[in-house]
Amino acid sequence: MSSDDMTMSAGRKARPRIDLDRQTQLAAEALKKALAERDLPAFYRVFRSTDLPFLGRIYEGDAAGLFRACAHVLHRLGGISPAVALAVENHFYVTSAIATFPIADDARLDARRRALLSEVVEGRRLVANTNSRVHADRVNAVGTRARKVPGGHVVSGAASYTSLATEGDLLIFTTALEEGFPAVFMTRPRGNPAVEIGPYLFPDAMLDSDTRRIVFHDLFVPDEDLLLGGPGPEVVQLLLFEMVWHQVLIPSLYLGAAAQAIDESRRFLRTVRGRDGAPLAELDGMVVDIGRLVIRYRAACAAVREAGEAMGTIASARDRAERLPRLYELAGAAKYTGTRCAEETVSAARGIVGARAYAGDGALERLCKEVVFGPLGPEVNAVIERAHGRRALGEGEFDGAASSPWLDGAMSASGKEETC
Numbered sequence: 001m002s003s004d005d006m007t008m009s010a011g012r013k014a015r016p017r018i019d020l021d022r023q024t025q026l027a028a029e030a031l032k033k034a035l036a037e038r039d040l041p042a043f044y045r046v047f048r049s050t051d052l053p054f055l056g057r058i059y060e061g062d063a064a065g066l067f068r069a070c071a072h073v074l075h076r077l078g079g080i081s082p083a084v085a086l087a088v089e090n091h092f093y094v095t096s097a098i099a100t101f102p103i104a105d106d107a108r109l110d111a112r113r114r115a116l117l118s119e120v121v122e123g124r125r126l127v128a129n130t131n132s133r134v135h136a137d138r139v140n141a142v143g144t145r146a147r148k149v150p151g152g153h154v155v156s157g158a159a160s161y162t163s164l165a166t167e168g169d170l171l172i173f174t175t176a177l178e179e180g181f182p183a184v185f186m187t188r189p190r191g192n193p194a195v196e197i198g199p200y201l202f203p204d205a206m207l208d209s210d211t212r213r214i215v216f217h218d219l220f221v222p223d224e225d226l227l228l229g230g231p232g233p234e235v236v237q238l239l240l241f242e243m244v245w246h247q248v249l250i251p252s253l254y255l256g257a258a259a260q261a262i263d264e265s266r267r268f269l270r271t272v273r274g275r276d277g278a279p280l281a282e283l284d285g286m287v288v289d290i291g292r293l294v295i296r297y298r299a300a301c302a303a304v305r306e307a308g309e310a311m312g313t314i315a316s317a318r319d320r321a322e323r324l325p326r327l328y329e330l331a332g333a334a335k336y337t338g339t340r341c342a343e344e345t346v347s348a349a350r351g352i353v354g355a356r357a358y359a360g361d362g363a364l365e366r367l368c369k370e371v372v373f374g375p376l377g378p379e380v381n382a383v384i385e386r387a388h389g390r391r392a393l394g395e396g397e398f399d400g401a402a403s404s405p406w407l408d409g410a411m412s413a414s415g416k417e418e419t420c
């Protein structure tokens with residue numbers, strides 16, 4: 001990106017211009033080729049050569065714009081391979097959260113954030129992450145611990161999930177400090193014997209997401225790589241903020257799979273004829289079935305877009321405290337609606353296309369196998385349903401009845417209180 005590529009509007013910081021459509025198309029073509037040739041590193045080489053991994057820097061100070069850009073890329077890649085799009089999404093959500101978490105009031109944290117973003121952009125780094133969750137006999141079990149030592153911490157233990165595990169240059173991970181408080185650290189896993197990148201977590205599914213178990217063998221992390229940790233409210237706010245980003249970007253990719261499935265149905269219905277010789281697309285029942293899928297897809301996209309645009313309302317430490325909990329709910333509803341819609345749409349498309357979906361020459365087979373992972377994370381649907389149910393059943397009227405969803409200033413994309 002040269003300085004010629006900078007745009008400047010009155011009173012606003014220069015923003016590098018990027019041809020998002022063209023670069024997304026480049027990545028999409030590279031992904032198709034890499035899947036056909038079973039050479040995913042080739043896709044990542046092209047992806048790293050574009051500006052797409054660095055959208056967080058390009059859209060600095062514009063969280064809603066960053067959401068739209070990331071969601072656009074993910075929607076396109078998700079229509080080709082939900083698993084690869086999931087790996088890319090993990091890079092996007094972590095870097096987006098770091099780029100947009102409002103900490104301008106804290107010079108030390110801001111400097112740490114800038115150093116990290118510079119390392120990502122200048123080194124063309126990809127970022128993997130783990131929340132250190134392990135599959136144990138209790139939900140939400142954390143498998144790693146960080147022990148304070150002079151100059152840093154020593155981390156040990158295991159984590160079940162790390163997508164993008166072998167392509168990630170940096171690993172941002174959440175763990176528990178000895179006193180039990182959460183902390184977010186960064187490390188460079190490549191060639192580091194203290195970070196063991198283990199086998200695929202799902203040996204027969206989602207292989208292209210490169211989701212692997214990971215073990216920390218007394219990994220020393222210097223103090224400068226502790227991003228945030230301890231009892232302060234900003235630690236929980238960062239984790240919440242990261243989760244909001246995750247929950248709005250995940251459905252974006254799976255809705256890309258839904259859109260592709262509708263297109264696969266369209267192609268099938270227009271090219272295959274019924275017993276009477278007319279294209280199946282002319283059957284009124286098919287028109288209705290596809291119409292219903294399209295309406296649900298559009299409604300789900302609208303829910304995701306509303307939550308994504310609302311990222312722009314978190315612009316200060318005060319917003320973090322006051323608005324984040326509501327935005328977290330909105331993002332949960334978007335993820336729930338978007339991923340369920342995607343799974344149901346792909347399944348309906350399979351019903352329309354029939355057995356030839358598995359005949360090996362279309363995209364539907366891959367979408368069918370991978371879209372089922374949408375509803376499974378990051379936050380499980382059982383938790384999202386209960387959070388919304390509990391709030392609606394609590395003291396006071398249900399807020400949708402007491403007010404309306406359209407004049408709720410806390411959720412408006414502009415961040416301004418809106419009135420009639």
Ligand SMILES: Cc1cc2nc3c(=O)[nH]c(=O)nc-3n(C[C@H](O)[C@H](O)[C@H](O)COP(=O)(O)OP(=O)(O)OC[C@H]3O[C@@H](n4cnc5c(N)ncnc54)[C@H](O)[C@@H]3O)c2cc1C
Pocket residue numbers: 086090129130131132133139140161162163164206209211373376377378379380381382383386
């Ligand atoms: C393909 C894939 C890739 C992933 N990649 C990453 C990654 O790179 N980094 C990372 O940190 N994480 C990753 N994750 C993990 C993700 O962020 C979530 O932690 C994970 O999906 C949670 O699912 P779980 O089944 O492990 O949850 P669990 O909490 O073990 O829940 C299992 C089941 O228990 C029930 N349950 C749980 N809690 C409740 C409750 N409160 N009330 C009622 N029932 C409940 C539900 O039926 C739920 O489905 C990935 C997940 C997937 C599927």
